[in-house]
Amino acid sequence: MPAAIDPPASREPAPDSAAPIREEGRAKVNLALHVTGRRADGYHELDTLVVFPPFGDLLEVRPGAGLSLSVSGPFAADLGPADDNLVMRAATALQAAFQVQHGAALSLEKRLPVASGIGGGSADAAAALRALSRLWRLDARDPRIAEIAARLGADVPMCLASRPLRASGIGDVLSPVANLPAAGLVLVNPRVAVATPAIFKTLKTRENPPLGDLPGFANTSALTDWLATTRNDLQSPALETSPVIADVLEALEALPGSLLARMSGSGASCFALFADTTMAKAAAGALAAARPDWWICQTEVR
Numbered sequence: 616m617p618a619a620i621d622p623p624a625s626r627e628p629a630p631d632s633a634a635p636i637r638e639e640g641r642a643k644v645n646l647a648l649h650v651t652g653r654r655a656d657g658y659h660e661l662d663t664l665v666v667f668p669p670f671g672d673l674l675e676v677r678p679g680a681g682l683s684l685s686v687s688g689p690f691a692a693d694l695g696p697a698d699d700n701l702v703m704r705a706a707t708a709l710q711a712a713f714q715v716q717h718g719a720a721l722s723l724e725k726r727l728p729v730a731s732g733i734g735g736g737s738a739d740a741a742a743a744l745r746a747l748s749r750l751w752r753l754d755a756r757d758p759r760i761a762e763i764a765a766r767l768g769a770d771v772p773m774c775l776a777s778r779p780l781r782a783s784g785i786g787d788v789l790s791p792v793a794n795l796p797a798a799g800l801v802l803v804n805p806r807v808a809v810a811t812p813a814i815f816k817t818l819k820t821r822e823n824p825p826l827g828d829l830p831g832f833a834n835t836s837a838l839t840d841w842l843a844t845t846r847n848d849l850q851s852p853a854l855e856t857s858p859v860i861a862d863v864l865e866a867l868e869a870l871p872g873s874l875l876a877r878m879s880g881s882g883a884s885c886f887a888l889f890a891d892t893t894m895a896k897a898a899a900g901a902l903a904a905a906r907p908d909w910w911i912c913q914t915e916v917r
């Protein structure tokens with residue numbers, strides 16, 4: 616049974632108002648990711664520090680007959696059929712588990728690149744579980760919701776929590792991390808999709824030490840100093856599969872004010888941390904001018 620953290624408090628009107636229920640599927644950024652072992656079923660054990668910057672996909676749900684999904688946004692065309700979408704898989708599983716007799720019309724604005732190491736599909740599934748729990752007036756703390764999240768994917772429980780946390784197990788054993796210092800964040804994807812299973816498969820070393828105890832971080836440079844002692848163990852195999860990731864990391868490291876550049880998840884998205892959002896904004900603008908072919912997003916850790 617995965618450990619659950621309560622989902623974020625609702626910021627929206629009650630379900631019986633005329634307005635749709637909205638939930639963000641925030642990007643998931645692995646600031647550090649150590650692969651510590653492999654289970655008998657082939658899944659890998661991880662120790663990862665994760666943040667959810669305030670940028671992501673947007674999901675709206677309204678009452679409807681049956682379940683339907685429409686997808687819009689800059690990355691909509693990269694998704695397969697609606698029935699295969701993790702949003703629909705989450706909705707179907709929730710409806711069945713609670714024997715819900717109502718339907719829902721779901722609309723997803725896909726703003727995160729697909730198969731990019733920032734968990735967009737998992738974030739969307741989690742947003743669907745949160746939004747539909749509200750629409751159908753289910754108890755957000757009911758353990759069946761955490762069970763569905765874990766069945767949908769290793770990253771879905773952390774995306775359901777969508778707050779800074781440390782995850783172990785296969786990514787499903789969650790501990791909240793309080794008081795992370797604020798930082799500017801730039802996310803970059805070179806528009807190359809990376810398949811997560813292929814990266815885990817090509818890992819050379821599967822038993823690495825865990826992250827160790829997280830110290831208290833007095834400020835952003837204390838955080839980046841500590842992160843510099845950690846790794847993303849999936850970065851080397853991803854670099855072999857997609858050498859463009861080296862170009863992204865080099866460009867992020869060269870930006871004025873860049874404190875740490877690293878790949879997130881299984882790639883190919885990479886991030887750089889900055890002292891504040893002003894520094895991050897200037898850096899993102901300069902990089903966007905130099906690399907109009909890359910997806911570049913300026914956001915923050917807070």
Ligand SMILES: C[C@@](CO)(OP(=O)(O)O)[C@H](O)COP(=O)(O)OP(=O)(O)OC[C@H]1O[C@@H](n2ccc(N)nc2=O)[C@H](O)[C@@H]1O
Binds near residue numbers: 734768771786815
């Ligand atoms: C690598 C990570 C790090 O946060 O992020 P992404 O790159 O996907 O963003 C996650 O562990 C990805 O989680 P998620 O994408 O939900 O994985 P799943 O759908 O459950 O699994 C996809 C495949 O990845 C491999 N896998 C995934 C998680 C894990 N702990 N060990 C694994 O070996 C397995 O081969 C599995 O078949």
Ligand SMILES: Nc1ncnc2c1ncn2[C@@H]1O[C@H](COP(=O)(O)OP(=O)(O)O)[C@@H](O)[C@H]1O
Binds near residue numbers: 695811880
């Ligand atoms: N709503 C969704 N958003 C993104 N990918 C989805 C979604 N539903 C299903 N998928 C599938 O899930 C896979 C992983 O996508 P994604 O979650 O974006 O990867 P990552 O975790 O590496 O960023 C892709 O192959 C994609 O086709």
